[in-house]
Amino acid sequence: MEDNAKNKPLEEKKESTNYNPQEVESRWYQYWIEHNLFHSEPDDVNDRGELKEPFTVVIPPPNVTGVLHMGHVLNETIQDILVRRARLEGKNACWVPGTDHASIATEAKVIKRLKEQGINKSDLTREQFLKHAWDWTDEHGGIILKQLRKLGCSCDWERTAFTMDETRSKAVIKVFCDLYKKGLIYKGLRMVNWDPERQTALSDEEVIYHEEHSKFYYLRYKVAEAGVTNPATGADYAVVATTRPETIFGDIAVCINPKEEKNQWLRGKHVIVPGVGREIPIIEDRYVEIGFGTGCLKVTPAHDVNDYALGQKYDLKTIDIFTADAHLNMDTVEEELQANVRKYHGMERFECRKQIVEDLQAMGLVEKVEDYDNKVGYSERTNVPIEPRLSLQWFLKMQHFADIALPPVMNDEIVFYPAKYKNTYKNWLENIKDWCISRQLWWGHRIPAYYDRALLEQTGLEDYPTDKIIVSETAPEGDYVQDEGALDTWFSSWLWPISLFDGIDKPGNKEISYYYPTSDLVTGPDIIFFWVARMIMAGYEYTGKMPFKHVYFTGIVRDKLGRKMSKSLGNSPDPLDLIERYGADGVRMGILLSAPAGNDILYDDSLCEQGRNFCNKIWNCFRMLKGLQRADVDAPMTDREAVTWFTLCLCKAEKEVDDLMKKYRLSEALMAVYKLFTDEFSGWYLEMIKPAYGSPIAQKTYDCSMLFFERMLRLLHPFMPFITEELYHSLREREDGDTIMREDTMEWDSEALLAQDKDGAFQQEIEHLKQVVAGVRNIRAQHNISPREEMTLLSPAPLSELVNKLTHSKVEVGGERPAMVATFIVGTDEYAVPLNQFIDVEAERKKLEADLAHQQGFLRGVEAKLNNEKFMAHAKAEVIDMERKKQHDAHERIAAIEARLKALNG
RNA sequence: GGGCGUUUAGCUCAGCUGGUUUAGAGCAUCUGCCCUACAAGCAGAGGGUCCGCGGUUCGAAUCCGUGAACGCCCACCA
Numbered sequence: 001m002e003d004n005a006k007n008k009p010l011e012e013k014k015e016s017t018n019y020n021p022q023e024v025e026s027r028w029y030q031y032w033i034e035h036n037l038f039h040s041e042p043d044d045v046n047d048r049g050e051l052k053e054p055f056t057v058v059i060p061p062p063n064v065t066g067v068l069h070m071g072h073v074l075n076e077t078i079q080d081i082l083v084r085r086a087r088l089e090g091k092n093a094c095w096v097p098g099t100d101h102a103s104i105a106t107e108a109k110v111i112k113r114l115k116e117q118g119i120n121k122s123d124l125t126r127e128q129f130l131k132h133a134w135d136w137t138d139e140h141g142g143i144i145l146k147q148l149r150k151l152g153c154s155c156d157w158e159r160t161a162f163t164m165d166e167t168r169s170k171a172v173i174k175v176f177c178d179l180y181k182k183g184l185i186y187k188g189l190r191m192v193n194w195d196p197e198r199q200t201a202l203s204d205e206e207v208i209y210h211e212e213h214s215k216f217y218y219l220r221y222k223v224a225e226a227g228v229t230n231p232a233t234g235a236d237y238a239v240v241a242t243t244r245p246e247t248i249f250g251d252i253a254v255c256i257n258p259k260e261e262k263n264q265w266l267r268g269k270h271v272i273v274p275g276v277g278r279e280i281p282i283i284e285d286r287y288v289e290i291g292f293g294t295g296c297l298k299v300t301p302a303h304d305v306n307d308y309a310l311g312q313k314y315d316l317k318t319i320d321i322f323t324a325d326a327h328l329n330m331d332t333v334e335e336e337l338q339a340n341v342r343k344y345h346g347m348e349r350f351e352c353r354k355q356i357v358e359d360l361q362a363m364g365l366v367e368k369v370e371d372y373d374n375k376v377g378y379s380e381r382t383n384v385p386i387e388p389r390l391s392l393q394w395f396l397k398m399q400h401f402a403d404i405a406l407p408p409v410m411n412d413e414i415v416f417y418p419a420k421y422k423n424t425y426k427n428w429l430e431n432i433k434d435w436c437i438s439r440q441l442w443w444g445h446r447i448p449a450y451y452d453r454a455l456l457e458q459t460g461l462e463d464y465p466t467d468k469i470i471v472s473e474t475a476p477e478g479d480y481v482q483d484e485g486a487l488d489t490w491f492s493s494w495l496w497p498i499s500l501f502d503g504i505d506k507p508g509n510k511e512i513s514y515y516y517p518t519s520d521l522v523t524g525p526d527i528i529f530f531w532v533a534r535m536i537m538a539g540y541e542y543t544g545k546m547p548f549k550h551v552y553f554t555g556i557v558r559d560k561l562g563r564k565m566s567k568s569l570g571n572s573p574d575p576l577d578l579i580e581r582y583g584a585d586g587v588r589m590g591i592l593l594s595a596p597a598g599n600d601i602l603y604d605d606s607l608c609e610q611g612r613n614f615c616n617k618i619w620n621c622f623r624m625l626k627g628l629q630r631a632d633v634d635a636p637m638t639d640r641e642a643v644t645w646f647t648l649c650l651c652k653a654e655k656e657v658d659d660l661m662k663k664y665r666l667s668e669a670l671m672a673v674y675k676l677f678t679d680e681f682s683g684w685y686l687e688m689i690k691p692a693y694g695s696p697i698a699q700k701t702y703d704c705s706m707l708f709f710e711r712m713l714r715l716l717h718p719f720m721p722f723i724t725e726e727l728y729h730s731l732r733e734r735e736d737g738d739t740i741m742r743e744d745t746m747e748w749d750s751e752a753l754l755a756q757d758k759d760g761a762f763q764q765e766i767e768h769l770k771q772v773v774a775g776v777r778n779i780r781a782q783h784n785i786s787p788r789e790e791m792t793l794l795s796p797a798p799l800s801e802l803v804n805k806l807t808h809s810k811v812e813v814g815g816e817r818p819a820m821v822a823t824f825i826v827g828t829d830e831y832a833v834p835l836n837q838f839i840d841v842e843a844e845r846k847k848l849e850a851d852l853a854h855q856q857g858f859l860r861g862v863e864a865k866l867n868n869e870k871f872m873a874h875a876k877a878e879v880i881d882m883e884r885k886k887q888h889d890a891h892e893r894i895a896a897i898e899a900r901l902k903a904l905n906g
Numbered sequence: 907g908g909g910c911g912u913u914u915a916g917c918u919c920a921g922c923u924g925g926u927u928u929a930g931a932g933c934a935u936c937u938g939c940c941c942u943a944c945a946a947g948c949a950g951a952g953g954g955u956c957c958g959c960g961g962u963u964c965g966a967a968u969c970c971g972u973g974a975a976c977g978c979c980c981a982c983c984a
Contacts, residue, residue, distance in 0.1 A: 289983055421979095424910070607918095
């Protein structure tokens with residue numbers, strides 16, 4: 001993988017001059033913790049005695065049993081950048097960490113582990129099971145938070161919370177009771193998404209639909225009335241097409257569209273469910289789409305949402321033929337039909353599908369089987385096909401919440417980055433459905449609803465009168481039974497920004513008043529409905545305010561082929577391993593480099609490599625500067641020019657980074673710093689001020705350079721916290737406890753500094769100079785002239801001494817042109833370098849002619865505009881002036897090229 | 907079936923309300939270099955019909971229309 005081909009073999013290398021991140025990183029993280037630098041308290045004041053502005057971020061709590069993956073690296077790095085930058089700006093930054101109990105995922109893991117120990121969940125009481133779950137949480141919980149430290153995350157660890165700790169649980173229960181009191185929570189028998197693996201209801205958002213290649217089975221339903229046949233075919237049966245033949249045991253009717261001509265003969269008749277023998281009526285409803293399938297729809301109210309609706313409309317009974325784990329339950333089928341169906345009892349649903357089709361085929365009741373693509377819903381967590389199932393669940397009415405949560409996003413009180421997610425958000429809220437909040441799980445917040453034991457035994461759960469249910473934060477006196485269900489995990493997550501500051505239980509307390517609304521939320525767009533939207537709802541409902549001001553949606557981290565990272569593909573690198581190899585700073589830079597908000601990242605190790613290389617570059621710049629001998633002498637003119645120029649570069653870059661950060665264009669901000677450091681500082685500035693071998697540098701120049709360095713470290717610190725802290729302390733002696741993280745109080749007025757070169761004339765001069773240097777270097781490269789060999793540069797005008805220094809040449813103004821020269825043009829000036837060798841006249845001429853053609857083409861374009869009356873009449877004056885300048889410059893360049901060509905020919 | 911988004915160099919992307927020397931960056935590629943900070947480096951070079959078509963305009967990568975390809979979200983066609 002490593003391309004060492006052109007690298008020097010290791011053994012030949014001099015002593016290593018590479019930056020070693022591992023030692024540095026662990027040392028500084030420990031220092032930060034020891035000095036409590038991440039901790040925040042309300043009403044903190046700065047050195048000037050002013051109250052600091054709060055800047056709050058709450059972490060999207062990772063699953064308590066989770067381990068760090070690349071998605072976390074991206075997400076947490078972005079949060080850390082925002083938080084660290086806020087600290088440098090003098091804000092009181094508070095990043096609150098924590099974990100999520102993730103009820104369904106964690107319960108699954110616990111069950112799996114118990115199974116490995118030979119224990120079945122069903123053998124345990126609720127209390128026993130919860131004991132195991134808590135053990136697991138204590139054991140594995142928080143591993144991920146430790147891993148975040150390796151990444152450099154500056155969370156306020158003293159505030160670490162858990163969605164099921166005491167404060168958070170209290171908030172959840174309180175909110176449930178409150179919403180129940182407000183009439184927004186109700187209990188009802190509804191068709192829900194049932195996960196047969198975990199045996200719990202799921203919300204609509206937890207179902208993921210996949211396109212699937214399946215079969216369309218055409219089944220024959222014999223007409224019960226004797227002698228009635230299809231006039232078109234003579235058949236004495238109706239044909240019903242279905243993708244789920246195993247549900248025919250629950251068929252209650254066959255529905256046709258009253259307008260569909262070809263099925264008119266079935267009106268008012270009855271048919272026999274094939275293989276089952278149940279006689280069911282033909283009903284009519286316009287819901288059935290004309291022209292689709294056979295126009296005959298089997299109605300199975302217990303196992304399909306639409307059929308359920310039809311069942312309600314026509315008052316049909318329901319026969320639920322599945323057990324909770326999606327095996328066939330024939331006990332619900334009528335006694336007189338048992339002989340036909342008993343053999344299917346206890347079969348798994350897909351096995352039964354095969355079997356029933358086989359059996360019906362044997363009976364000649366299958367007309368045909370076609371290939372068919374349809375969508376099947378899968379459980380987000382267990383990845384098992386969900387089963388629509390009628391069950392008693394708790395729901396939250398959502399219209400009210402949609403009404404309060406939509407406007408603030410649409411009018412940008414809460415700003416989404418990127419803004420396109422506003423549409424997604426709007427769409428969901430405008431088609432909101434009630435939220436199924438109960439789960440048939442034990443690991444989670446138990447629903448605070450109580451049933452009178454005596455009454456319950458009398459009525460059973462389904463018929464228990466709703467008005468007799470007691471919803472209360474504490475168990476009522478007397479003989480009551482608590483609801484067995486737990487709440488959807490998101491029913492606690494949606495309170496997170498409030499409950500972290502105990503704002504539900506103690507509204508208006510000091511913490512919530514200070515830290516809330518939080519500043520930025522960083523999360524993936526995949527949980528915009530699950531989490532973001534619902535936090536906004538809870539925020540307005542319980543504080544009257546938005547929960548956060550900005551939402552930054554990250555992309556998905558993919559491999560470089562664009563595939564999602566997954567364990568099975570083995571394309572997901574272990575972040576800790578990457579940190580080991582490239583350093584946390586390197587990994588942070590790598591993951592951020594190609595990550596504009598909302599864009600997927602095609603991750604490749606080479607990105608981290610670039611990050612590591614950059615660290616090394618910074619490290620070596622520092623070594624070079626620090627190693628210079630200093631002397632108390634006047635700085636030469638070249639130093640002063642270099643310092644002035646770089647001051648301007650730095651100020652411009654600071655402004656640019658500031659601007660980009662305000663727009664949350666983090667990768668571009670980092671790139672701006674990267675270019676400032678590698679190109680301008682290291683490539684140009686250091687070469688400009690580097691003293692001759694063995695000579696010292698002027699103290700003044702040295703001090704300025706160190707100042708530049710420190711300012712660049714500050715710019716870079718949010719992105720690369722470790723190396724910047726290390727070098728901050730290496731620049732000069734610092735007091736114990738000092739840190740780069742403190743507010744920037746350096747005397748540095750970038751506006752005033754930039755004003756010194758308001759029209760940019762000086763910067764232009766240096767840019768011109770850089771091009772001249774490049775021109776000379778180019779000639780050296782083309783003619784194989786060693787950088788050590790001194791040359792003469794013939795210039796039309798005097799040039800700064802910097803040119804001599806950077807090109808190792810003597811500049812002569814004007815002067816005679818010898819026969820053998822190489823030339824180049826910068827702007828409209830022609831420069832020449834006399835050569836001690838013959839030049840390839842043909843090659844030179846060809847190049848010049850190509851350039852000439854290009855310039856002439858350019859000129860034609862410009863002149864076409866200037867000769868166009870309409871252009872002259874419509875275009876703005878500045879534009880016309882610009883075109884005139886272009887014309888003038890092009891003429892000059894053409895003249896120079898022609899003169900040179902003439903000299904070459906003559 | 908609706909909605910949204912994307913399409914610019916080999917790759918990943920900038921290019922804001924049309925005009926800034928006939929399109930920029932980083933990476934990758936090629937050539938030449940171990941010169942006393944850095945070969946995890948330095949210097950230089952090459953590379954684009956701005957998805958197609960039509961329109962608006964003096965002027966379009968940029969605005970409008972249309973077609974295509976890809977991606978995402980939502981939706982109960984069995």
